[in-house]
Amino acid sequence: MSTLAIILEEHKREFLPGEELRGKVSWNGSVSPRTATLSLLWRTSGKGSEDFEIHDQVQFQDLSPNSERPFAFKLPLSPYSFSGTLITLQWLLELVLEDPRESAILEIVVSPTRHEIILCAPVSK
Numbered sequence: 001m002s003t004l005a006i007i008l009e010e011h012k013r014e015f016l017p018g019e020e021l022r023g024k025v026s027w028n029g030s031v032s033p034r035t036a037t038l039s040l041l042w043r044t045s046g047k048g049s050e051d052f053e054i055h056d057q058v059q060f061q062d063l064s065p066n067s068e069r070p071f072a073f074k075l076p077l078s079p080y081s082f083s084g085t086l087i088t089l090q091w092l093l094e095l096v097l098e099d100p101r102e103s104a105i106l107e108i109v110v111s112p113t114r115h116e117i118i119l120c121a122p123v124s125k
Contacts, residue, residue: 002029002065004104006038006093013107014114017077021108025060025095026068034099036060040073041094046087081109084119 008023015021025038037059043052058071082089093106109116 002027002102006106014109019075022072024070028066032063032065033097037096039094042091044087044089075110080111082117
C-alpha cells in the first residue's frame with residue numbers, strides 16, 4: 001500500500017474561475033504503479049442521480065515506487081462550487097494509481113467569491 005498526497009501551492013484550496021491551480025502529487029510504495037493519473041473534475045451529489053465531468057487530466061510518465069511530480073491546471077470559467085437543498089457541486093483533484101489500484105481525493109472550491117456558493121431554499125408565503 002502506498003502513501004498518496006496531493007499538495008497545492010501555498011496550500012490554497014479556494015480559486016477564482018480561470019485561475020491557474022498548481023501543486024505536486026507524490027506517492028511512496030513498494031512497487032512502481034503501472035499508471036498514475038491526476039484528474040481535475042466536478043461531481044454533483046444530492047437528490048437524483050449523481051453526475052460528473054473530467055475537465056482535465058495529467059498522465060505521469062517514467063513511474064517509480066516513490067515519486068513527486070509537479071502539475072498545473074487552468075481552471076474553467078464554470079460551473080461554480082455550490083451547495084443547495086437538493087444538489088451540491090464539488091470540484092475535486094483525484095490521483096489514481098493502477099496496479100496496485102489506489103486513489104486520493106482533494107476537494108477545492110471554484111467560485112467568483114473564492115467561497116462555495118450557498119443556495120437558499122425558496123421562502124414560502
